[in-house]
Amino acid sequence: MEYLNAALSGDIKSDDVLNALAINFPTVCKQKEFLNLPESVLDSVLSNKNIKYPNPKETAEFFVQVFSKGDGIAQYFSDLVPIDEMDSESIKILADKLLQMNLVQESNRFVRIQALYQTLESKQQQIDKTKTLIESASKNLESFSTRVQQSTEILRKQTKLYNDTKTQVDELIVKNKEAAKRLDDLRKQAKAAKN
Numbered sequence: 001m002e003y004l005n006a007a008l009s010g011d012i013k014s015d016d017v018l019n020a021l022a023i024n025f026p027t028v029c030k031q032k033e034f035l036n037l038p039e040s041v042l043d044s045v046l047s048n049k050n051i052k053y054p055n056p057k058e059t060a061e062f063f064v065q066v067f068s069k070g071d072g073i074a075q076y077f078s079d080l081v082p083i084d085e086m087d088s089e090s091i092k093i094l095a096d097k098l099l100q101m102n103l104v105q106e107s108n109r110f111v112r113i114q115a116l117y118q119t120l121e122s123k124q125q126q127i128d129k130t131k132t133l134i135e136s137a138s139k140n141l142e143s144f145s146t147r148v149q150q151s152t153e154i155l156r157k158q159t160k161l162y163n164d165t166k167t168q169v170d171e172l173i174v175k176n177k178e179a180a181k182r183l184d185d186l187r188k189q190a191k192a193a194k195n
Contacts, residue, residue, distance in 0.1 A: 022048035029054065029062040039073060042066065046080045053082055056090035064097045071101060078106045088117035 021028055022045050028034045035042075045051065053059050063081055067074035074097075081094060095110035 018044050018048055019050050021045045022051040025051050026054035026058070029058070035062075035065055039069075039076075042077070043080070046077070051082075053085045056085060056087045057093075059085060060090035060093040063094055067094075067097050067101065071103060074098060074101055074103055075106060078103075078110070081110075083113060086113075086117070088114050088121055091117055 018041075021034075025045065054062075059082065063077065066077045078094070078098065083091075086094075091110050091114040095107045095114055098104075098107035098110060
């Protein structure tokens, strides 16, 4: 908390202190002393490129406390809300607070953002569901492909067995015809010998 103490002691011009406050924002934003810093310091911390935000709910709770300082502060700091770090529930918290303060224009802006987030979250759910269906279909297709390959292999073996058996049967038919011809020749010879 040395960075917070440095800010409280008036050493707020130091970029190191502002960077430390920004980087440690998830911790310092919960401190009452941090909320009591001058708005210019809060602005510098929130505008710092190195800022790290806590989860969306905690970020919304921080901004609700800042908004509670007054209408002008709420109007100004509503522009510093990290929209890309929020979700629809946390945006609703901010919209409700601004509406409670009769800051309708700012509240309406957050309501529109919330609607966009809800649409995006709904689309993401649809994407996730579609992805799950595609993965399931892919597994089914792989399973079907495996079964087709197995069936093809069985059919190949049966075809080979059929062809081998047909060849053997054809050879037996030829041998049988040859034997029948020899038998017929022997009968003819026997008949000729009798005569």
